[in-house]
Amino acid sequence: MSSPILKTIVKFSSEHKDALTLSLSDTPLRYITALAYAIFPIIIASLYNEWVAGLIFGIVNLFQAFILNPIVGGYSDYYGSKPILLLNRIAIVLGGLLWFFFPMNNLYLILGFVSLLFLSYSFRINETYLLRITKKNEGGVIFGIAENLFSIAYFFATLSIAFFSITEHHKIAATVMIIFGVCSFFSLHSIQNDIDPLRKKTHKKITTKSLLNPIFAVKRAIHFIKLNNNYPLMTLAASCFQGIFYGTIWFVFPLHLVELGISSVEGGLQLGVYELVTIFIAGISGYLADKYNWRHIHSFGWFLILLGVALMPFFVWPLSLIIIGAIIGVGNNLFYFAAEHALEAYDIDHKEDGEFMAINKMVGDFSYGISPILVGFLYFKYGFQSSLIFSSLISGSIALWMIWLTYKIK
Numbered sequence: 001m002s003s004p005i006l007k008t009i010v011k012f013s014s015e016h017k018d019a020l021t022l023s024l025s026d027t028p029l030r031y032i033t034a035l036a037y038a039i040f041p042i043i044i045a046s047l048y049n050e051w052v053a054g055l056i057f058g059i060v061n062l063f064q065a066f067i068l069n070p071i072v073g074g075y076s077d078y079y080g081s082k083p084i085l086l087l088n089r090i091a092i093v094l095g096g097l098l099w100f101f102f103p104m105n106n107l108y109l110i111l112g113f114v115s116l117l118f119l120s121y122s123f124r125i126n127e128t129y130l131l132r133i134t135k136k137n138e139g140g141v142i143f144g145i146a147e148n149l150f151s152i153a154y155f156f157a158t159l160s161i162a163f164f165s166i167t168e169h170h171k172i173a174a175t176v177m178i179i180f181g182v183c184s185f186f187s188l189h190s191i192q193n194d195i196d197p198l199r200k201k202t203h204k205k206i207t208t209k210s211l212l213n214p215i216f217a218v219k220r221a222i223h224f225i226k227l228n229n230n231y232p233l234m235t236l237a238a239s240c241f242q243g244i245f246y247g248t249i250w251f252v253f254p255l256h257l258v259e260l261g262i263s264s265v266e267g268g269l270q271l272g273v274y275e276l277v278t279i280f281i282a283g284i285s286g287y288l289a290d291k292y293n294w295r296h297i298h299s300f301g302w303f304l305i306l307l308g309v310a311l312m313p314f315f316v317w318p319l320s321l322i323i324i325g326a327i328i329g330v331g332n333n334l335f336y337f338a339a340e341h342a343l344e345a346y347d348i349d350h351k352e353d354g355e356f357m358a359i360n361k362m363v364g365d366f367s368y369g370i371s372p373i374l375v376g377f378l379y380f381k382y383g384f385q386s387s388l389i390f391s392s393l394i395s396g397s398i399a400l401w402m403i404w405l406t407y408k409i410k
Contacts, residue, residue, distance in 0.1 A: 027150060028153065036117055040114060041053040041057060043110065047105065056325075058371070065368075073357055080194050080195040085123065091116050093181070099173070128237050147337075159268040160266040200249075237401065243371065244371055245309070247370075247371030251372045293404050294341050301336070302335050302406075306403075309328065309392040316385055
């Protein structure tokens with residue numbers, strides 16, 4: 001490695017130490033929580049059926065969306081993101097301990113673990129922290145690097161599903177969850193909080209009661225969207241798509257693979273291809289959005305989504321799903337980081353970032369909540385292909401809207 005490149009890397013790492021530390025700290029947690037998200041529907045379906053699994057995951061997702069996320073977002077604007085990120089690690093450790101010491105063959109124990117898992121998702125507010133500490137023209141790169149790291153974790157999680165879906169290996173997964181949670185908790189102590197501690201003296205005190213008011217939450221979201229000239233709509237659409245699409249495939253693909261008995265590598269790639277694509281192009285997509293015409297990149301990304309979801313229900317063979325997944329993965333990276341660039345570049349100020357990110361998570365988690373309920377029923381009644389048709393119709397509609405909106409916004 002040449003000296004100028006090395007100096008550039010060292011300088012970049014020094015200037016963005018907190019952002020990189022947080023992303024590296026969160027990467028192993030993304031692996032183990034993604035693995036748990038894939039394994040527990042299999043556990044529930046083996047005890048009951050696919051629709052019960054979908055109902056449980058859907059209801060907890062909706063509770064997270066409308067109850068937990070607004071509270072977390074409001075308090076992150078008052079106390080900062082760091083304390084909440086530490087709570088994320090604590091919830092993961094508690095979940096791992098519950099999984100390790102108790103057999104998951106009881107509905108109440110399963111509900112206890114799933115509740116802790118989704119509580120950790122609500123406390124995972126990396127986006128709020130990164131949005132606050134990132135410079136105006138670096139949103140694509142910083143979010144791109146973070147997604148690169150997370151996608152590596154998700155990719156290995158997809159390859160691990162077959163191994164850890166075996167009951168005898170559950171304690172190994174629980175042990176990994178505990179170790180990763182503890183190590184990540186202590187690694188966060190070096191980063192600074194993302195708001196001025198003195199700000200609490202002048203910032204209006206928020207109350208849990210006000211945060212639980214859905215009308216209040218919607219008004220805050222509309223205010224933020226209008227204040228920032230409608231650019232946040234692109235981020236909200238990205239979250240909606242990811243909730244519907246990935247909420248579908250992360251739920252039905254593991255069930256389908258176990259049902260067919262497909263090998264771990266071939267089966268894992270059907271999910272892992274999305275993360276494999278992100279590993280290679282997330283940073284590049286962010287760089288392109290920062291340096292070139294982000295509108296073209298955004299609309300082209302959504303065009304690839306439209307193409308991919310139109311093909312998916314009709315080509316359900318493993319190799320076909322891998323190829324289509326690669327197309328969708330490229331499109332997802334292009335539009336997502338273009339949307340993040342626009343959000344960062346046109347953010348008027350950062351006073352309400354936490355509340356907006358809470359609404360953004362609410363939209364994503366609502367979509368993740370609806371997906372398993374509906375596709376679980378469709379899978380149980382009509383099979384695998386019907387669940388893909390549902391996801392494609394909704395995702396295609398979002399893509400058409402975003403292609404139009406990209407050039408409509410001034």
